[in-house]
Amino acid sequence: MEKRKAELQQLINDLLGEAKRQGASAAEAAVSSDAGLSLTVRMGETETIEHTRDNGLGVTVYFGQRKGSASTSDLSPQAIKETVEAACNFARYTSEDPCSGLADADLMATNLPDLQLYHPWKQSVEQAIDLAICCETAARELDPRIINSEGATLNSHNGLQVYGNTHGFIGGYPSSRHSLSCAVVGKQDDSMQRDYWYTLSRQGDQLESPEHVGEVAAQRTIARLKARQIPTQQAPVVFQADVAVGLLRSFIGAIRGSALYRKASFLLDHLGKPIFPAFVEIHEEPHLPMGLASASYDSEGVATHRRDFIRNGVLESYVLDSYAARKLGMQTTGNAGGVRNLRINSGELDRVGLLKKMDRGLLVTELMGQGVNMVTGDYSRGVAGFWVENGVVQYPVEEITIAGNLRDMMLGLQEVGTDLETRSSVQTGSWLIDKMMIAGE
Amino acid sequence: MSDLIQIAQETILAPVGLVEQDLDRMLGELTGSGVDAADLYFQSSRLESWVLEDGIIKEGAHNIEQGAGIRVISGEKTGFAYSDELQLPTLQEAARAARAITRGGADQSVRIAGMPMPKQLYAPINPLPSLSEIEKIDLLRRVDNEARQQDSRVKQVIVSLVGAHDVVLVAAIDGTLNADIRPLIRLNVHVIVEQGSRREQGSSGGGARENFDYFLHEERALGYAREAVRQALVNLEAVDAPAGAMPVVLGPGWPGVLLHEAVGHGLEGDFNRKGTSAFSGRMGEQVAATCCTVVDDGTLPGRRGSLNIDDEGTPSQNTVLIENGILKGYMQDKHNARLMKVDSTGNGRRESYAHLPMPRMTNTYMLPGEHVPEEIIASVDKGLYAVNFGGGQVDITSGRFVFSASEAYLIENGKVTRPVKGATLIGNGPEAMTKVSMVGNDLKLDAGVGVCGKEGQSVPVGVGQPTLKVDELIVGGTEQ
Numbered sequence: 069m070e071k072r073k074a075e076l077q078q079l080i081n082d083l084l085g086e087a088k089r090q091g092a093s094a095a096e097a098a099v100s101s102d103a104g105l106s107l108t109v110r111m112g113e114t115e116t117i118e119h120t121r122d123n124g125l126g127v128t129v130y131f132g133q134r135k136g137s138a139s140t141s142d143l144s145p146q147a148i149k150e151t152v153e154a155a156c157n158f159a160r161y162t163s164e165d166p167c168s169g170l171a172d173a174d175l176m177a178t179n180l181p182d183l184q185l186y187h188p189w190k191q192s193v194e195q196a197i198d199l200a201i202c203c204e205t206a207a208r209e210l211d212p213r214i215i216n217s218e219g220a221t222l223n224s225h226n227g228l229q230v231y232g233n234t235h236g237f238i239g240g241y242p243s244s245r246h247s248l249s250c251a252v253v254g255k256q257d258d259s260m261q262r263d264y265w266y267t268l269s270r271q272g273d274q275l276e277s278p279e280h281v282g283e284v285a286a287q288r289t290i291a292r293l294k295a296r297q298i299p300t301q302q303a304p305v306v307f308q309a310d311v312a313v314g315l316l317r318s319f320i321g322a323i324r325g326s327a328l329y330r331k332a333s334f335l336l337d338h339l340g341k342p343i344f345p346a347f348v349e350i351h352e353e354p355h356l357p358m359g360l361a362s363a364s365y366d367s368e369g370v371a372t373h374r375r376d377f378i379r380n381g382v383l384e385s386y387v388l389d390s391y392a393a394r395k396l397g398m399q400t401t402g403n404a405g406g407v408r409n410l411r412i413n414s415g416e417l418d419r420v421g422l423l424k425k426m427d428r429g430l431l432v433t434e435l436m437g438q439g440v441n442m443v444t445g446d447y448s449r450g451v452a453g454f455w456v457e458n459g460v461v462q463y464p465v466e467e468i469t470i471a472g473n474l475r476d477m478m479l480g481l482q483e484v485g486t487d488l489e490t491r492s493s494v495q496t497g498s499w500l501i502d503k504m505m506i507a508g509e
Numbered sequence: 510m511s512d513l514i515q516i517a518q519e520t521i522l523a524p525v526g527l528v529e530q531d532l533d534r535m536l537g538e539l540t541g542s543g544v545d546a547a548d549l550y551f552q553s554s555r556l557e558s559w560v561l562e563d564g565i566i567k568e569g570a571h572n573i574e575q576g577a578g579i580r581v582i583s584g585e586k587t588g589f590a591y592s593d594e595l596q597l598p599t600l601q602e603a604a605r606a607a608r609a610i611t612r613g614g615a616d617q618s619v620r621i622a623g624m625p626m627p628k629q630l631y632a633p634i635n636p637l638p639s640l641s642e643i644e645k646i647d648l649l650r651r652v653d654n655e656a657r658q659q660d661s662r663v664k665q666v667i668v669s670l671v672g673a674h675d676v677v678l679v680a681a682i683d684g685t686l687n688a689d690i691r692p693l694i695r696l697n698v699h700v701i702v703e704q705g706s707r708r709e710q711g712s713s714g715g716g717a718r719e720n721f722d723y724f725l726h727e728e729r730a731l732g733y734a735r736e737a738v739r740q741a742l743v744n745l746e747a748v749d750a751p752a753g754a755m756p757v758v759l760g761p762g763w764p765g766v767l768l769h770e771a772v773g774h775g776l777e778g779d780f781n782r783k784g785t786s787a788f789s790g791r792m793g794e795q796v797a798a799t800c801c802t803v804v805d806d807g808t809l810p811g812r813r814g815s816l817n818i819d820d821e822g823t824p825s826q827n828t829v830l831i832e833n834g835i836l837k838g839y840m841q842d843k844h845n846a847r848l849m850k851v852d853s854t855g856n857g858r859r860e861s862y863a864h865l866p867m868p869r870m871t872n873t874y875m876l877p878g879e880h881v882p883e884e885i886i887a888s889v890d891k892g893l894y895a896v897n898f899g900g901g902q903v904d905i906t907s908g909r910f911v912f913s914a915s916e917a918y919l920i921e922n923g924k925v926t927r928p929v930k931g932a933t934l935i936g937n938g939p940e941a942m943t944k945v946s947m948v949g950n951d952l953k954l955d956a957g958v959g960v961c962g963k964e965g966q967s968v969p970v971g972v973g974q975p976t977l978k979v980d981e982l983i984v985g986g987t988e989q
Contacts, residue, residue, distance in 0.1 A: 110585075110783070114586050114610070115585060115586060115587065116586070116587040116588075116589060116865065117587070117609070117610055118589040120591070120863070121592060121593070122593075136570075137568065137571070138570060138573075140573035140574075140575075141574045141575065141593045142574075142594075147575070150573065151573060155570075155571065157571075158571060160642075161642045161645075161646055162565075163565035164565075165565055168567075216783065218783070218785060253784075259907075260787065261906060262785065292907075297983075300753035300989060330562070330667070331703070331708060332665070332701055332710065436902045436904070436910075436911040436935070437902050437912065437933045438900045438913055439911075439913040439932070443708050443710045446930055448913065449911070450933055450935040452909070466907065466909055467937055469752075469911075469933050469983060469985025471750075471752065471985050505986070505987040505988075506752075507985045508754070509754055
C-alpha cells in the first residue's frame, strides 16, 4: 500500500505539473484505486463471485477564474494525457466565475494523523462463502414462514485515495470497508414480504456475527407479514433509527452551501435561528479513529475540525465548501465532499421508551420514494411500519403515506432515542415527532 | 462482419494490440466442464457535460470510461471479474478469477462469428463533436434566456447538457460476436421561482440517441425552458394536496412511471425465476384490467431506452408483458432465460463493463384505449389529476410501489380545478392494475430523461402511457 500510495502521489504531481505546462494557473486532482471481493450466496449455494478493481482519476484545472474538469477510469499514460488536455480545453469555454478556484492556501491541512481507516480482512474466498452461507442459513432456519431468499452478500473492499493541488498540498490514505447483508422472503397465507439486515465496519472482526445478521433479517421479515392499511388520520410518528438517518440527511442537505446560494433550500437565512427544539445538539467529528466518514482533510485539502451545526436547537453553521462559501461571502467549513461522522445527541429513552412516550401512533421502519422537496420542505413518502397503541406495537402496516413539512417536523421533534444507528456516516437514534398526516384507506 | 463490429474492434481492441483471435483464445480458456455460458464485454465510453448556472457557463467536464468485464456461468453460479486495463495478461488474470467459479475442466476451442445486424435504431454516431463548443454554450445561454424571459419571478436557472458516445463489443462462448455504438444526449432545465416569501421549483428536459442538434429542431430546448417555468409557476399557486384513497387520473407520457414501478420491475425474469416477485407463477392469469396492454419495446428508433442489441449481444425486441389484462411475458436476459428454459427477450443490460448484466426494462408503455382524455376527467367526481412526476420505487415482493407527483390538480365534479402541492402516491402493483377503469386514446412517450436503478446499477429507460384512470390509489397529501 505504501508503494502504491507513493506511485499515485507521483502520478498526481506529474499531472499537476502537466496542467501547469498546458497553461493552467492552478489545478487539483484526486485519484482512487480500489480492489475487493463481492460475493452472494443464495439458497445455500454460491450465486455470484465478483472480483472488483476500480480506478478513478479526476482533475480540475483553473485558467484564472475559468474552470475545466475531466475524469477517467483508465489510468494509462495515454488516457491521463487525454484527460488533462480535455480539462484544459473545457476551461477555454467556461465563463469567468469570480468565486471559482482552489480553497485558500492557508486553510490546507498540515497535520495528517493516521485515523486507522485501513484494516484489510484476510480471508479466502472459501471462508467468505462459508460466512455468507452461515448468515443466510440462520435466516432461513429461524421460522418456517421464511420460504425464500434473496441471499446473503459479503463485500470486502480496500482502497487508496490521494488528493493534491498546486498549493503544494498532497494527502493520501488507504482505507477498508467490509459488510455482510442478508435479505429473505416470508409468506403467510397470501401475504409475501421481504426485509433485510446488514452490518458494516472498517474492520472485518468488528462486524456483527453472521448468525445475528441472518436472524435479524428473518425477524424483520416475519414481523411485516399480514400488514394492513390504517385509516387516514393525523398521529404522532416514531422514525426508527435507520430511517431517521434520512431525516438528518435532509436537514444537512438544506444547510448545504450549494442549496443555499441557489435559493433551493427551505432553510434560507436561518443561521442563528432556532430550527429544532432547545434540547437538540448536532455536530460532526471528522477525526474519529476508524470512523466510516473520517478524514483529516476535505476534498479540497482543507483541514477538517470538530464542528457544531446545531446548539440548543439553534443553527450555528452551514455546510460549505470554498466555492459556496465565496458565493455566500463566508468562510469554507471544510465540508467539501460532505459532513463527516455527524451525530445528534440522544435523550434518555430507548426505542421501547419512545413508543411508550408516543402511546398511540405510527412506528415507521421503511420509507419509499423521493417525495422530499428541498425548496419548500414539503415531505410526502410511502411508508411501512407498525401501528402502536398504549405504547406497544399492535400490528404491521403498509401501503400508507406520511406527509408534512420538514420545518415543522424538525421543530416537532419530541425526543431522540438511545438506539443509535452506527452503520452510517450520519448517526442518530429513533425520532419521535409530534404529529404528521397519515394517508390510508 | 457488420460495420459496427469492425468499428468497435478498431476503437477498443486495435489501440491495445488485441485482435479477434485473442478473443477466441480467451473464450477458449473460459470453457470446460460445468461451464454453461461465458462472455467478454469490452466497452469504451466518452462522456461530456456542461452546466450553466447563475447565467454563466460554470462547469465543463469530460469523462473516459474504458474496460472489459469477464463472466463465467455454471448452473446458477456466476463468476465475474473486470479490468480497466485492456492488456492481455491483465485480462487473462481477470478471466482466471472469473473462471474459478467452477473447478477443473479442459479448455475447448471457441470460434466467434459476427451476426447479421438487426435494423439500426440509431446511427452509429459520436454526438460529442456534433456541435462545436461555441454552439453548445450558445444553446445553454439561449435556454437560460428563454426561461428568464418567461416571467420576472424566475430567480434561478440551471441548464445541463450531457452527451455520451458508448462503444461496446460482446463475445461469448456460444459463438456470439456483436457490437453496438450508442449515442445518448440529454438536456435538463431546472428553475426556481419566487413570489413574496414563497419559492417553488420546476424542471423539464429531454433526450434521445441522436446528435446534439436534436435539441435545436422544433425549438425543443427552448420548449423545455418554457415547460420548466410553467410548472414552477403552477406550483406557486398550489394548495395542500388531499390525503387518502381516491380516484386518480394520470396524464399521458411520463406518468407511465406508474407502469415501470407497478408492473415493470415485477416482470423482470430474475425475480420470477427466484420466486420473489408478487407476479411470480402468475403467467396466463388476469393481473390487470382488460383495458390494459403493456409492452416493453427496445426497438423504437432513436429512443433513450432503445438498443440495437442488449449487453449480451441479443437484438432488442418488442415484448408483450400484459395483453388485455392477462400476464403474457417476462423480460429475460440469457442467464435467467436459460434457467427458466425460455429465450432471452433482449433485456440483458448492465451499467458498464464493471457490472453484471441482468434483466432490465427498455421502453415500457401501455397501448392506447378508446376514451378521449376529457371524458376520463369528466367521469371523476372528486379525485386527483396528476400530470408530472419525480421518481418512483417498488418493493417487488409485496408489490407495493410509490411515485411522487410534481404537478397535480384536484378534480371536482368532473372538472380540473386547483393545482395541489406534490404528493406521493402509493399502491400495490397487481391490485392497482386491476383498478384501471379507463384508458385514453392519447398514447405519449416521455421526453427522454428516464434513469432506472436496480441493485445499484443505473441504465437509461423510457416510459409512456395514454391518459388513464385508476379507480383508487392512496394520495399522500396533508389535507383530510
